[in-house]
Amino acid sequence: MERVVTLFLLCPFVFFTTVTSQQDDVCFRPEMAASIEMSGVQRYFNPGAELVLSCKPGYTPVSGPRKIVCTASGQWTKTRLMCIPKLCPYPDPLSNGELYYEDTVYQSTINYTCHEGYVLNGASSAVCQADGTWSVPVPACRPVSCGLAPIPQSGIIIYDKTIRGNTTDYGVTGTYKCLPPYVLIGDARAECTASGTWTKTPECRVVTCPPPENINEGYMSSNEQRDYDYMETVKYGCHGHYVLEGSLQIVCQKNGNWSEKPSCKAPCSVGIQRGRILYKGRKLWIKELDPNRILHKEIVSLYCLDKARGCGYATPTQCIDGNLKIPECFEQPSSLDYNLHSGSLPSEIQQC
Numbered sequence: 001m002e003r004v005v006t007l008f009l010l011c012p013f014v015f016f017t018t019v020t021s022q023q024d025d026v027c028f029r030p031e032m033a034a035s036i037e038m039s040g041v042q043r044y045f046n047p048g049a050e051l052v053l054s055c056k057p058g059y060t061p062v063s064g065p066r067k068i069v070c071t072a073s074g075q076w077t078k079t080r081l082m083c084i085p086k087l088c089p090y091p092d093p094l095s096n097g098e099l100y101y102e103d104t105v106y107q108s109t110i111n112y113t114c115h116e117g118y119v120l121n122g123a124s125s126a127v128c129q130a131d132g133t134w135s136v137p138v139p140a141c142r143p144v145s146c147g148l149a150p151i152p153q154s155g156i157i158i159y160d161k162t163i164r165g166n167t168t169d170y171g172v173t174g175t176y177k178c179l180p181p182y183v184l185i186g187d188a189r190a191e192c193t194a195s196g197t198w199t200k201t202p203e204c205r206v207v208t209c210p211p212p213e214n215i216n217e218g219y220m221s222s223n224e225q226r227d228y229d230y231m232e233t234v235k236y237g238c239h240g241h242y243v244l245e246g247s248l249q250i251v252c253q254k255n256g257n258w259s260e261k262p263s264c265k266a267p268c269s270v271g272i273q274r275g276r277i278l279y280k281g282r283k284l285w286i287k288e289l290d291p292n293r294i295l296h297k298e299i300v301s302l303y304c305l306d307k308a309r310g311c312g313y314a315t316p317t318q319c320i321d322g323n324l325k326i327p328e329c330f331e332q333p334s335s336l337d338y339n340l341h342s343g344s345l346p347s348e349i350q351q352c
């Protein structure tokens with residue numbers, strides 16, 4: 001049988017190939033774990049040839065011989081060499097930020113991000129290098145800076161904490177104030193936002209309201225025909241038996257308008273000639289209600305007849321700004337009944 005041994009002798013640029021007629025098994029270049037490095041580049045080895053193994057950069061050898069030998073049977077001797085990846089130290093937490101990593105072995109990556117309002121000062125990722133160190137130092141998350149808050153004319157800002165120098169950090173807050181008589185229009189609270197800008201600056205304006213207008217059947221605490229300042233108030237009252245509904249006083253508001261005016265509501269008369277009523281807990285013949293007047297929002301009851309059961313019952317009704325609805329069940333008695341048989345009126349008979 002023809003036997004061919006091809007021998008690669010590694011010289012800088014020259015390969016020698018020898019063909020012999022001697023039958024001997026050769027060893028092929030072995031398959032090894034990716035983390036293991038082998039010396040030389042030759043593909044065939046004669047029995048007796050040695051192959052030196054080592055760990056690739058980034059891997060550490062554990063146990064096992066570092067050398068294998070090609071035996072006469074064309075098999076390599078066994079090795080238990082194992083190369084385990086190097087470990088980088090566990091990364092420290094990032095204050096005001098987050099770090100993301102799955103492992104800390106050679107070639108792992110850490111990604112760094114900062115919380116809202118903070119910017120990364122340094123690299124955004126680090127790789128575990130072959131020497132077991134991280135490629136870049138841990139970055140820092142520095143707060144976004146806003147500079148000093150803009151101040152409106154005739155206004156000031158009072159920061160919630162002492163500010164040093166020309167910058168304010170994300171999250172710094174303050175309160176605007178306007179110097180009297182200027183009035184703050186807008187939001188008095190200010191904050192250095194995550195985008196490095198201050199929230200909207202309010203305005204300081206002089207606010208006046210026009211002379212207030214009177215209300216029907218009412219009067220005002222001040223009749224001066226002048227402009228009124230912000231927060232000035234004027235009181236209202238009602239004439240006679242009119243009742244004030246709404247707020248007793250109005251106030252000059254920021255928008256230069258007065259707050260809502262009250263109104264005066266008219267009294268009512270009970271529109272029956274004959275009958276008895278229940279008013280303020282008393283039963284009165286209508287003539288006894290003198291003058292015939294109940295005030296806005298007051299309640300009066302009239303008596304109705306329950307024909308089926310033959311009993312009487314009081315039905316309330318309320319005065320609303322001069323209008324008093326007579327309950328539909330109320331029947332005004334005739335003069336005759338009223339004068340001669342008043343004892344049989346719904347208000348006098350047994351109550352239901």
Ligand SMILES: *[C@@H]1O[C@H](CO)[C@@H](O)[C@H](O)[C@H]1NC(C)=O
Nearest residue numbers: 100101102103109110111125
């Ligand atoms: C780090 O960021 C890169 C690029 O955005 C991404 O592909 C990778 O999955 C991230 N790694 C981790 C551990 O979050």
Ligand SMILES: *[C@@H]1O[C@H](CO)[C@@H](O)[C@H](O)[C@H]1NC(C)=O
Nearest residue numbers: 147148163164165166167168
């Ligand atoms: C504030 O900034 C101005 C110019 O931007 C500079 O001239 C000044 O020295 C700064 N002041 C402080 C206290 O840093």
Ligand SMILES: *[C@@H]1O[C@H](CO)[C@@H](O)[C@H](O)[C@H]1NC(C)=O
Nearest residue numbers: 253254255256257258259260
């Ligand atoms: C002030 O009142 C007037 C009249 O009622 C109204 O048209 C106007 O919109 C009000 N102004 C503001 C700023 O609310």
